[in-house]
Amino acid sequence: MKAELACTDITENLCQHCAYCCLKTLLPVNALTSQTYEYLVMVMESRGFSVYAYDEDDGTLLFDMGACPYLRRKGEMYGCGVHGTAARPKKCKKFNCAAWAAVGEEDNTVFTDYALGIYNWLNGGESSGE
Numbered sequence: 001m002k003a004e005l006a007c008t009d010i011t012e013n014l015c016q017h018c019a020y021c022c023l024k025t026l027l028p029v030n031a032l033t034s035q036t037y038e039y040l041v042m043v044m045e046s047r048g049f050s051v052y053a054y055d056e057d058d059g060t061l062l063f064d065m066g067a068c069p070y071l072r073r074k075g076e077m078y079g080c081g082v083h084g085t086a087a088r089p090k091k092c093k094k095f096n097c098a099a100w101a102a103v104g105e106e107d108n109t110v111f112t113d114y115a116l117g118i119y120n121w122l123n124g125g126e127s128s129g130e
C-alpha cells in the first residue's frame with residue numbers, strides 16, 4: 001500500500017475513478033472573528049452550501065460548494081462533460097493534486113487524502129467504500 005502519492009501517480013485512470021477535485025469545489029474565506037464566522041455560515045448554509053473545514057488558528061473557513069455541474073458519472077467512473085472543449089477551465093487541464101499537495105500548506109492534501117485511497121484500491125488494496 002502506497003502511503004503518499006507522487007505527481008506521476010495521478011493518471012487519467014486514477015482521476016476517472018476518483019474525481020474528488022470535481023466533486024468538491026472548495027471556497028476558502030477568512031472568518032477572523034466569531035461574528036464573521038457565524039454570519040458567513042448562516043448566509044452560505046441558507047444557500048445550500050456546507051462548511052467543509054475550519055482552521056481556528058488562522059480563521060480559514062472552507063465551504064463545500066458541491067460538485068462541478070459539468071461532472072458526469074459513467075457507472076463506476078467519472079468524466080468531464082466539457083473535456084476537449086474550450087469550456088473546460090485551463091486549471092482543470094493542468095491540475096495535479098499531488099503536485100498541489102507538495103507545495104504550500106497542509107490543507108493542500110485535501111484531495112490527495114481521498115485520491116490515495118482510490119489509488120490503493122485500484123492497485124489491489126482494500127475497498128474504497130465507493
Ligand code: SF4
Nearest residue numbers: 015018019021097115
Ligand atoms: S483529486 Fe487528484 S486523483 Fe482525484 S481526480 Fe483530482 S487530480 Fe485526479
Ligand code: SF4
Nearest residue numbers: 022068070071080092
Ligand atoms: S470542468 Fe470538468 S474537469 Fe473541471 S471541475 Fe468540472 S468536471 Fe472537473
